[in-house]
Amino acid sequence: MPADTALPNPAGAAPAGGRELIRLDQVTKRFGGTTVLDRLDFTVDPGKHVTLIGPSGSGKTTILRLLMTLTKPDEGTITVDGEQLFPASEKERREARKKIGMVFQQFNLFPNMTVLRNITEAPVTVLGLSRDEAEVRARELLDLVGLADKCDARPTQLSGGQQQRVAIARALAMRPRVLLLDEVTSALDPELVAGVLDLLRDIARSTDITMLCVTHEMNFARDISDQVLMFDAGRVIESGPPEKLFGDPEQERTREFLSAVL
Amino acid sequence: MSEISPGLWGILLHGVWVTVQLTVFSAALGAAVAFAVGLARTHRLRIVRIVSGAYFELFRGTSALVLMIWVFFVVPLTLGWQLVPMWAAVLTLGCTYGAYGSEVVRGAVAAVPQGQREAGVALGFTPAQRLRKIVLPQAWPEMVPPFNNLLIELLKGTALVSVLGVGDITFGAQLVRNATGRSAPVYSVVLVMYFVLAFLLTRAMRLVERRAKAGVGRGPSPEPAAAAQSGPDRRRDAAPSASAPGGAS
Known part of the structure; x- marks a missing residue:
């Protein structure tokens, strides 16, 4: 080498x-x-x-x-x-x-889920958290990324910057x-x-x-x-x-x- | 049409009921076949793709009418047992239209952007979880309009069962014509009957389509009241200005 x-x-x-x-x-x-x-x-x-x-x-x-x-x-x-x-x-x-977590160029949020669900789905399914625990974690993260009020929005209702911040929160939710x-x-x-x-x-x-x-x-x-x-x-x-x-x-x-x- | 007695009308109306039953049962079987074969055709194992592809080609390439006759008259000769006509018909129609439907499923699944699957991998979902939580919910809205077409084809395809002596609309029409000796009024009524059934199906599928699109955040939300209330608000929020660093930094 x-x-x-x-x-x-x-x-x-x-x-x-x-x-x-x-x-x-x-x-x-x-x-x-x-x-x-x-x-x-x-x-x-x-x-x-x-x-x-x-x-x-x-x-x-x-x-x-x-x-x-x-x-x-x-x-x-x-x-x-x-x-x-x-x-x-x-x-x-x-x-x-x-x-390992990843944030993508094109965000790749799941359009079939709300913002909150985008963040909670993997912790619940993959890590085995209860839905309540996962939602507490997700709300903290949404707060961190400045989108606490967007829990129930759909990804398609957000701007690109907002979508990317949700994607970052989603990746971090897996710790x-x-x-x-x-x-x-x-x-x-x-x-x-x-x-x-x-x-x-x-x-x-x-x-x-x-x-x-x-x-x-x-x-x-x-x-x-x-x-x-x-x-x-x-x-x-x-x-x-x-x-x-x-x-x-x-x-x-x-x-x-x-x-x-x- | 005055020569058609109430009893003969009864035969036609019973035919409508049989046609509806045939459509529902065949559609249920067809949907199961469509998803099973359609997903198998996108499977990572080549052998699964080959077998399911062969199924698709076989049923697409054979006449449903001939197949139906074959299932009803030829299979018993070799196996020694015979299906009742109704189930022979449902089996044939379900397998045939399921094969067409598998193409719809395969196409819609393939159309889900690769990035969605990659995000699923990045979050640690298994392939089955990715399919169930990410891919199928997003593919579904794309399937509804072509499924609507197939469903109407299937409805009209049920007329084939009259060759097995199943008493559907078309079979009823033959009986009534034989009884009255008049074709024009009977078949005119029957045409309208099929049209009304097809029209009702289309309306129902429109509803399904609208709900499916709302499910992936396209088109209006399924609850009209909520949509009217939050629609404009959300749109304003989505404006670029709302995306400034904000509370984030």
């Missing part, structure tokens, strides 16, 4: 002892003839906020989808909190998956250890972006949840990240704290990318 050993501070910088929460070992993912991820290694420590940046098609979103088990790696192992996601049986994967954020503001009208990002900053500050974030909002990435990984062609070409990576990138490719998006 010449490209990785060249990094001054490999992502996560976990000690060999392995207290890391997320670990990818030699993960390769191909779509048809294209190699999207090429023998990727990285780790994320508990409580850290890691942002993945890079040109589109560089494999950032694929990493989130692999961690959410929405797609399978062709090679390599992925471990979350000591439990293996790949390779593993479907049953083991379902257990490990409970530690995941890891929250995956996949370009969560890309589908929003520009004036709605700030509200969602402020909420995520809040959550990043006030909880110990580990975040893995794919975004094009560089200011947001700078604010919340402990670590930024620059992807290109399925590999991490540079990683480091945001001040370093945004302020004084080492790789020419990173500089090009940043000057194009900033």
Whole structure:
């Protein structure tokens, strides 16, 4: 792995002892003839906020989808909190998956349920909470995201920004250890972006949840990240704290990318 | 039509009742078949898809009339027992229209956005829970209009049972014509009878459709009073201004 050993501070910088929460070992993912991820290694420590940046098609979103088990790696192992996601049986994967939550670009709220039900359904069905417990938890979360009055609304009655905040509440209701954020503001009208990002900053500050974030909002990435990984062609070409990576990138490719998006 | 005595009218009206029964029973069987076969055709196991696909092709490609005659007259020769005509008819119609319905189910299920399933995976639902709580409730409103068409086809298809001697409307009409020797008035009345039944079905399915759409947040809410009260309010709330950071930050 010449490209990785060249990094001054490999992502996560976990000690060999392995207290890391997320670990990818030699993960390769191909779509048809294209190699999207090429023998990727990285780790994320508990409580850290890691942002993945890079040109589109560089494999950032694929990493989130692999961690959410929405797609399978062709090679390599992925471990979350000591439990293996790949390779593993479907049953083991379902257990490990409970530690991971995801917020999607397109929100993906369930239109056949009210806002409250969107948030309570999985805690009741998957975690076995009583409906009352789940509703208490859901109302707290709706309060947190500023939508306490929308319990009985349908997702279709909400703006994009409101829907995304409900989706964040829905993911948090499962009390995941890891929250995956996949370009969560890309589908929003520009004036709605700030509200969602402020909420995520809040959550990043006030909880110990580990975040893995794919975004094009560089200011947001700078604010919340402990670590930024620059992807290109399925590999991490540079990683480091945001001040370093945004302020004084080492790789020419990173500089090009940043000057194009900033 | 004065030559048609009250007794003969009675035969026709009894026929209406038999036709309604046939439609209801066949539709119930057909719906069960449609969901079972339709979902099997989207199953992740190839063998399940092949078997259910074969069922669909087999029943789509055979004539319901011939099949009905076959079930009633040929099956007994090989198996040694015979279904009563009514159930032979229901079995044939249910299996045939169920095959058409499976295409409706398959299409509607496939039309549910992939993101909905992915959100279900992300929340830890099992495949069966995803199907029951997310996919089917969203696919259902898409199924209702084509199911309405099939139901009306089925209603008219029940006329085939007269070949087995089941006393439906069409069979009644043949009896009355034989008794009076007059075709025009009898068959005119029978046409109207089918039309009225089909029209009633359509109205009922419109209601079902409206409720189904309200169930996924499209169209008016099922309770008109609540909708009138909260409709405009909610719309105002959904305006972008309400989405400013607000209490969130």
